[in-house]
Amino acid sequence: MSLLIRVLLLVAVGALLYRSYVRWQLQNRQRNAPPPERFEPMARCTGCGTYLPSNTLSPSQRCGACEQRP
Ligand SMILES: [Zn+2]
Incomplete structure (x- = not known):
């Protein structure tokens, strides 16, 4: 086998290995x-004005503390 073919084979094998390594x-x-991070929509409490994740607010858009307040 000539040296050129050996070098070409070596380069081809190296490229193949490198490609499979990158894919892996x-x-x-x-x-x-x-x-992926989930971004909770923020909403403002109508009682105290604090911004909270909207799913923690009551249906009337008030936080827990304001909801307990009369
Ligand atoms: Zn509040």
Whole structure:
């Protein structure tokens, strides 16, 4: 086997290994990536004016403390 063919084969094998390594790294990163952050819509309490995640407010748009207040 001539030296040129040997070098070409080596480069081809190296490129293949490198490509599969990069693909494997990408898959790993995607698997280990934390789930995309969920952004809670914020809403303002009509009683005290505090901004809270809208799902923690009562149906009347008041926080827990204001809801207990008469
Ligand atoms: Zn409040």
